[in-house]
């Protein structure tokens with residue numbers, strides 16, 4: 001791999017403070033993120049070790065590299081770690097990683113209410129920025145119900161992004177702020193939706209990649225965010241009711257304000273984020 005392949009300052013003019021890696025699952029989400037770039041922004045493609053393709057958007061207040069890494073937390077972690085390692089070896093590490101894409105929205109209701117009784121839930125088309133990124137099915141099933149791996153004495157099940165950055169990005173995008181779950185199986189029943197909402201007060205969205213992206217970012221000491229737009233309601237499976245086009249359009253809208261919000265917030269946090277080891 002040459003320095004140019006991984007991205008050198010001379011090649012793209014982006015310094016560490018301004019370099020952001022955005023990881024989506026599929027190409028349609030990647031293209032929706034790239035479509036947000038202002039007229040005049042230049043987009044080039046770069047190949048990562050293993051063949052993954054980065055779309056590099058330059059010309060805005062921060063430099064965005066956008067990668068479609070595949071569906072699910074394992075593909076997301078592998079793709080993110082590859083991109084982070086390639087950039088670090090080239091001497092141009094990223095200052096922020098963002099998991100972005102569409103997701104399922106939890107409905108408002110008693111099961112989704114916050115501990116203080118405030119309503120929760122999000123409608124189709126809403127934008128959500130995660131204040132907590134949670135691996136919802138990483139654990140063990142026991143006679144007493146689900147037990148997260150942390151209670152078994154292992155690992156991490158939650159990452160908490162930098163609150164100031166979360167607020168800045170959410171305010172600019174008109175987004176709700178709350179918990180985003182990472183699941184390996186899309187929820188397909190009212191019972192499972194209620195179980196997840198009961199276990200995670202304040203949950204707004206479920207998707208399939210955020211925790212994988214966050215684990216890779218944490219391994220590299222890089223801050224993480226998750227931005228989701230709601231394509232469907234979490235609950236009984238009804239694929240015909242998914243509004244993917246509207247959610248992708250909302251994703252483009254969120255990334256129109258994203259670079260300015262990150263730049264105005266002073267760029268990515270200087271300190272690496274710390275994974276939370278408590279059970280959410």
Ligand SMILES: O=C(O)c1cccc(C(=O)CC[C@H]2O[C@@H](n3cnc4c(=O)[nH]cnc43)[C@H](O)[C@@H]2O)c1
Nearest residue numbers: 025026028071072102103104186187206207208209
């Ligand atoms: O068919 C298409 O045109 C299309 C375009 C963009 C994205 C898709 C996907 O199927 C993306 C899958 C992706 O979306 C997340 N997601 C969306 N809804 C849910 C959900 O209810 N539960 C969990 N994940 C959801 C997830 O992150 C997937 O990776 C299709």
